[in-house]
Amino acid sequence: MMCLVSPRTGRHLQRYDKGCRQVVGCIPYRYKSKGIQDKEIEVLVISAQKGQGMQFPKGGWEIDESMEQAALRETIEEAGVVGNVESKLGKWVYKSKSQAIMHEGYMFPLLVNKQLDNWPEMNFRKRRWMTVAEAKEICPHAWMKEALDVLSKLGKWVYKSKSQAIMHEGYMFPLLVNKQLDNWPEMNFRKRRWMTVAEAKEICPHAWMKEALDVLVCRQTQPQPKL
Missing domain, CATH: 3.90.79.10 (Nucleoside Triphosphate Pyrophosphohydrolase)
Incomplete structure (x- = not known):
């Protein structure tokens, strides 16, 4: 070639x-x-x-x-x-x-x-x-x-916890799911739901998590430049 x-x-x-x-x-x-x-x-x-x-x-x-x-x-x-x-x-x-x-x-x-x-x-x-x-x-x-x-990660975000009133550093990673478990440690007090990116941005109350989602979407949709 x-x-x-x-x-x-x-x-x-x-x-x-x-x-x-x-x-x-x-x-x-x-x-x-x-x-x-x-x-x-x-x-x-x-x-x-x-x-x-x-x-x-x-x-x-x-x-x-x-x-x-x-x-x-x-x-x-x-x-x-x-x-x-x-x-x-x-x-x-x-x-x-x-x-x-x-x-x-x-x-x-x-x-x-x-x-x-x-x-x-x-x-x-x-x-x-x-x-x-x-x-x-x-x-x-x-x-x-x-x-x-x-x-290796989507990024780092610094935010203040409302419940604890202290500063946090949050790191988010993408994970491509290949298996969904029927039983998991916190199944008795957490619900889970698949949805579109737009729905997730609408329902999530945390700005830093929304930004992490934007980074993920941008990585997946970045157009190929032409030489």
Whole structure:
């Protein structure tokens, strides 16, 4: 299979914001089995051009492309995979060791649907699928590890409990159901009901849970950018 894109060279189109180089990248992932818990996905890491480290594909965001287009392009060039670019995981500011300048890094999840046999940087990069835990262990970049943490959950919300009048930090995770139990620990004092997303947003009284639901829907419906 031929490469889908030609690699870009030079930095004459590179974006900067107040002296910070704009960098975008992806965490390519796939499901090992039914479900979307941390232990049931694999992520793809690639070797760095310099040194022995492993990392996620990323590179400069250029002025003639959207952020999502740049993220997909860099992933194809460096990792040789294609897929759906989902909602942005966040922004991280870090200093490049090799260039000694500040960078703003944006990371996106990419659900892989095709792995290429040939890709632009195949002659000087290795790629390897591994678990989330293995990737966190092998990746030397703290900001990429933080992005991986965000991928594993829908997000973090800080809210005040009405009943206890204290602050809480709430973390929400998506879970793709493959079995519904007839008996469960709290069955005697909880009811359960399947409904549409719109119905759930209407009936749920907690703003932070509604926001988590919005994040889930956005991840599932993010359109595929065109190169």
